[in-house]
Amino acid sequence: MPLAQTATTVPVTVDQALCIADKGCTVCVDVCPLDVLRIAETDAGKTAYMKYDECWYCMPCEADCPTGAVTVNLPYLLK
Amino acid sequence: MDEILDGITQIDCDILVIGGGTAGPMAALKAKRKNPSANVVLLDKANVKRSGAISMGMDGLNNSVIPGHATPEQYTKEITIANDGICDQAAVYRYAQECYGIIQELDEFGIRFQKDQNGEYDVKKVHHIGTYVLPMPNGDTVKKALYRQLRKARINITNRYMATRLLTGDGRVAGAICVNTRTAEFLVVRAKAVIMCLGAAGRLGLPTSGYLYGTYENASNSGEGYTMAYHAGAGLANLECYQINPLIKDYNGPACAYVAGPMGGYTANAAGERFIECDYWSGQMMQEFFDELQSGKGPVFLKLNHLAGETISEIERVLHIVERPTRGHFHAGRGTDYRKQMIEMHISEIGFCSGHSASGVYVDENARTTVPGLYAAGDMANVPHNYMLGAFTHGAFAGEDAVDYIADVDFAGFDQGMVEAERTRVLAPTKRDDGIPPNQIEYKTRRLVNDYLQPPKVTAKMELAQSRFAEVRADMESAMYVRDAHELMRALEASTILDCADMAAAASLYRTESRWGLYHNRVEYEKDDENWFCHTIMTKGADGLPSSRKQAVQPYVVEIGEDEKDAYSRQRVGAGVAAE
Numbered sequence: 001m002p003l004a005q006t007a008t009t010v011p012v013t014v015d016q017a018l019c020i021a022d023k024g025c026t027v028c029v030d031v032c033p034l035d036v037l038r039i040a041e042t043d044a045g046k047t048a049y050m051k052y053d054e055c056w057y058c059m060p061c062e063a064d065c066p067t068g069a070v071t072v073n074l075p076y077l078l079k
Numbered sequence: 080m081d082e083i084l085d086g087i088t089q090i091d092c093d094i095l096v097i098g099g100g101t102a103g104p105m106a107a108l109k110a111k112r113k114n115p116s117a118n119v120v121l122l123d124k125a126n127v128k129r130s131g132a133i134s135m136g137m138d139g140l141n142n143s144v145i146p147g148h149a150t151p152e153q154y155t156k157e158i159t160i161a162n163d164g165i166c167d168q169a170a171v172y173r174y175a176q177e178c179y180g181i182i183q184e185l186d187e188f189g190i191r192f193q194k195d196q197n198g199e200y201d202v203k204k205v206h207h208i209g210t211y212v213l214p215m216p217n218g219d220t221v222k223k224a225l226y227r228q229l230r231k232a233r234i235n236i237t238n239r240y241m242a243t244r245l246l247t248g249d250g251r252v253a254g255a256i257c258v259n260t261r262t263a264e265f266l267v268v269r270a271k272a273v274i275m276c277l278g279a280a281g282r283l284g285l286p287t288s289g290y291l292y293g294t295y296e297n298a299s300n301s302g303e304g305y306t307m308a309y310h311a312g313a314g315l316a317n318l319e320c321y322q323i324n325p326l327i328k329d330y331n332g333p334a335c336a337y338v339a340g341p342m343g344g345y346t347a348n349a350a351g352e353r354f355i356e357c358d359y360w361s362g363q364m365m366q367e368f369f370d371e372l373q374s375g376k377g378p379v380f381l382k383l384n385h386l387a388g389e390t391i392s393e394i395e396r397v398l399h400i401v402e403r404p405t406r407g408h409f410h411a412g413r414g415t416d417y418r419k420q421m422i423e424m425h426i427s428e429i430g431f432c433s434g435h436s437a438s439g440v441y442v443d444e445n446a447r448t449t450v451p452g453l454y455a456a457g458d459m460a461n462v463p464h465n466y467m468l469g470a471f472t473h474g475a476f477a478g479e480d481a482v483d484y485i486a487d488v489d490f491a492g493f494d495q496g497m498v499e500a501e502r503t504r505v506l507a508p509t510k511r512d513d514g515i516p517p518n519q520i521e522y523k524t525r526r527l528v529n530d531y532l533q534p535p536k537v538t539a540k541m542e543l544a545q546s547r548f549a550e551v552r553a554d555m556e557s558a559m560y561v562r563d564a565h566e567l568m569r570a571l572e573a574s575t576i577l578d579c580a581d582m583a584a585a586a587s588l589y590r591t592e593s594r595w596g597l598y599h600n601r602v603e604y605e606k607d608d609e610n611w612f613c614h615t616i617m618t619k620g621a622d623g624l625p626s627s628r629k630q631a632v633q634p635y636v637v638e639i640g641e642d643e644k645d646a647y648s649r650q651r652v653g654a655g656v657a658a659e
Contacts, residue, residue, distance in 0.1 A: 002513060031129040033299045034292065035239070035260060035565065038080060052565060054291070056298040057405045060129040072405055078288035078329045079412050 010050040011057060011073045012037065018069035021046035028061035028070050037061060081563035083509050086264035087502070091490065092120040092235070094481050095255060095270035097242045098304070099123035100131015100297075101467055102457030102474030103276035104225045105181075107234045109478030110274075117482060120268065121234050124241040124260060124568070125299050128226055131278055132297050132434075132458065133467060136219035138338050138401045140192070141205070141466040143182055143213040144175045148202040151175035155637045157208045161361045161647050162437045162463045163594055163606075165317065165614060167633040169444040170462045170473070178472045182213075185471070188224040191217045203341035206359045207646055212337055218401045240266055242303060243571055244501050245273060245311040248493035251451035252311070256501045258571070263509065263564040267498055269490050272452045272481040275440070276474060277304030279322065279458040280579045282572065284428025284533060285525035286331050291518065293331050295324050295427040296458075301572040302579040304459035305431060308440040309582065309625075314449040314616040316441040316461040316630075318586035319599045321534070322432040323365050325379070328425035332403035334381040342390050347382040347421065348374075355650050360435050360464075362596025367650045368426060369534075369597050380421035391417045426597075428525075429533055431579060434470075436598060437463035438586075441616060446477035452484055452491070507559070508570045514560030517570040524551055524577050532580070534600040536587050544584050552577055582617060585625035590615055 014028075022045045029037045029048060036052040048070070055075055062070045073079070093114075096107045099121050107121045123130050144154045154175040159166040186192060193201040193214040203212040215221075229236065239260045246253040246267075254269040281296025292298040309315060325346065327334045336346060336358035345353050348371050355367050371377050383391055395417060399407030415422060433439040439461035446454045454477035457470035465473065508514070531544035555574060561567045592607035593600050613629040620626030 003516065031126055033125040033130055033134055033297055035125060035568070054298070054569075056292050056294070057408075058134050058297065059404050060134055063135070063404075064129070072408070074330070074405060074409050074412060075288075075290050075293060077290040078286070078293045078331065079409065 008053045011055045011075045012050040014048045015069045016047045018067045019047045031060040083263040089267040091269045093117040094119045094272045096121045096274045098276035099127030102470035105471045105474035106274045106478035109475045111232045113482040122237045126238045136221045136401045139214040140468045149209045152637045168636040172636045173444040181472045207357045246493045249491040252453040253491035253493040260568040271485040274454040274477045275304045276457045279432035283430045306575045306578040314441040317438045320436045320438045321429040322436045324427040328423045330409045344383045348376040362598040366596035379424045382421045383417045432458045434458045445480040508561040511560045514558040517573040521573040535602045589627040
C-alpha cells in the first residue's frame with residue numbers, strides 16, 4: 001500500500017533573509033502548539049520552515065519571532 | 080529531529096500535572112506554594128509557554144463573581160438553570176465563592192482587568208440574569224505572566240511529552256506513561272497524585288472547511304484527558320451534552336459576542352434582525368441559532384455595522400490581538416469591514432468541553448475524580464460553564480487538595496505489564512512497512528462523527544456510526560503506519576479521537592430524551608424530567624466497551640424557584656419585537 005505524494009500549500013511562511021536560525025534561534029519551532037515547524041539546512045544556511053500542514057493559525061510563531069521573519073496566513077481551505 | 084528512537088526512562092515525583100495550558104500551571108503553582116518541598120512536575124505535549132486554549136491570551140473573564148456585581152448564590156442559580164437543572168451545585172458554588180480571590184492573584188501576576196473611572200471592576204452583563212463578564216485589557220500577556228510564576232516557583236517543566244495512559248494500582252493512581260513527540264522515547268512517571276488538565280476534545284467533529292486543524296478549540300487538544308480517565312476506570316459525566324459553538328464561518332473561531340455584545344453588537348439573521356434575546360451560550364440558544372440557519376431567514380451574522388466607528392475600532396483592537404488574532408487577517412483577506420458588512424457566522428463541529436457545556440470527567444468540589452489520587456480541572460472536567468477563570472480556580476483546588484492527599488500515601492504499586500502493553504500499543508504503527516497514515520484514520524473518524532453524531536440526533540444513525548467506528552478501529556489496530564515520531568503523535572491522537580467518538584455515540588444513545596437544547600436534541604424523544612433528571616456516568620465496562628448508568632443530581636445548595644426554572648428556555652425574540 002504505497003503512499004502518495006500529494007502537494008499542499010502551507011499557511012506559515014518564513015522570510016529567509018530575516019530568519020536567524022543560523023545563529024541557533026529556534027523560537028518558532030519551540031512555541032508552536034502543533035509542533036509543525038522545523039529548521040531546514042540549505043546551501044544558503046539554516047532557516048525555519050513549516051514541515052507539516054497541521055496549523056491552527058494561532059500566531060505564537062509570528063508573535064514570538066525576534067526578527068519578524070514569520071508570517072501566519074490562513075490555510076487555503078478556509079481563508 | 081523526529082527520528083524514532085528506542086528508549087525508556089523512569090522518574091518519580093510527588094504530584095504530576097499533565098497539561099500546561101490554563102488549569103495545569105495554576106494547579107502546579109498552588110501545590111508548590113502549599114508544600115514547597117513537594118516535587119511537582121508539569122508535563123505538556125507542546126510547550127507550556129504557548130500551550131492550550133489561551134495560547135494567545137484571552138479577552139476577558141466570562142464568569143467572574145465579583146462582590147458588588149454578583150453573588151455566589153445568584154451565579155450558582157444561573158448556571159444551574161442554563162444547564163437544564165442537571166448540575167451538582169457544590170463545585171459551582173465553591174468556584175463562585177473563591178474565584179474572586181483567584182482574580183486578585185492574577186492581578187498580582189500582572190494580568191490587568193478593566194476598571195471604571197471610580198477604580199471599580201468594569202463588569203459587563205452578557206448572561207440572561209447576572210453580570211459576570213470582565214474585560215482584560217492586556218489579555219494577550221496571560222501565558223507570559225503564568226510562565227514567569229512557574230519559573231519563580233521552580234516548577235519542573237517537561238515539554239513535548241505526550242501522556243498516553245495512566246498507571247493505576249492498589250485502587251488508586253500510580254503515575255502515567257508518556258511518549259516524546261519528537262523521538263518516540265518513553266517516559267514512565269511514578270507519582271503519588273496526578274492532576275489532569277488536558278483541555279477539551281477539540282478534534283472530534285470535522286470543521287465544514289474540511290481542514291483537520293481548523294477547529295474551534297486549540298487543535299492540540301485532541302481529548303487525551305477523556306481517554307486516559309476512561310481507560311483508568313474513572314467516571315465521565317454527561318458526554319451526550321456536546322459542545323457546539325457559534326463562530327465566524329470558515330475561520331471557525333469565536334466572533335466574540337461577549338466582547339461585542341456589551342458594546343452593542345448582536346447576533347442577527349440575514350435581514351439584520353435580532354432573533355435571540357441573549358447571546359450567552361446555552362443549548363437552547365444554540366437550538367435557536369440552528370433553527371435560524373436552517374430557515375429562510377438564515378444565514379446568521381454578527382451585526383456591528385450599526386455602531387459608531389470608535390466603538391468598532393475598540394472591538395477590532397481586542398479581537399485582533401487576543402485569543403485568535405488571525406481573525407484580522409481573515410477579515411482582511413475576505414474584504415470584510417465591521418463598519419460595512421455583517422460577519423457571517425455558523426455553528427462549530429461537535430466536541431467535548433465543559434467550558435461551554437456540562438460534559439467531562441466527573442469531579443467533585445475538590446476536583447477529585449472517582450479514582451483516588453486522580454484529579455481533573457479545566458475544560459476536561461465536568462464543572463459546567465467553567466471557562467478560563469473556572470480552569471484557574473479548579474486547578475487551584477486540585478493542586479491544594481493533592482498536597483493533602485500525598486501527605487498520607489507513598490507510591491502505589493503497579494503492574495509492569497501495563498508499561499509493556501502500552502509500549503506495544505504505541506509503537507505498533509512504527510513496526511509496519513506500510514499502511515494507512517494517521518491523517519486518513521482521523522479524517523474518516525471525524526467525517527463519520529459529522530455524518531452520524533451531529534445533532535439533531537437519530538438512533539439509527541448513531542448505531543450506524545458505531546458500526547463504522549468499529550471498522551475504522553480494526554483498520555487502525557491492524558494497519559496504521561507512521562514514518563517518524565511526529566506522525567506517531569498524530570497516530571496516538573487519532574486513537575484518542577476514535578475513543579472519544581465511541582464515547583459520544585454511546586452516551587448519546589443512552590439518554591433517551593432530549594435535553595440541553597441542540598446539544599442533545601434527540602428527535603425521537605421529548606424532554607423527560609421524570610426519568611432523566613439525572614447525570615449519566617460512563618465508565619469502561621468489563622467487556623472493554625463504554626458502560627453508562629444514571630446518577631442522581633445532588634441536592635441543590637441554592638434552591639431554584641418554579642418561576643425561575645425556564646429562564647433559559649425562552650430565548651427567541653417574541654413576535655412584534657423589532658430589530659434596533
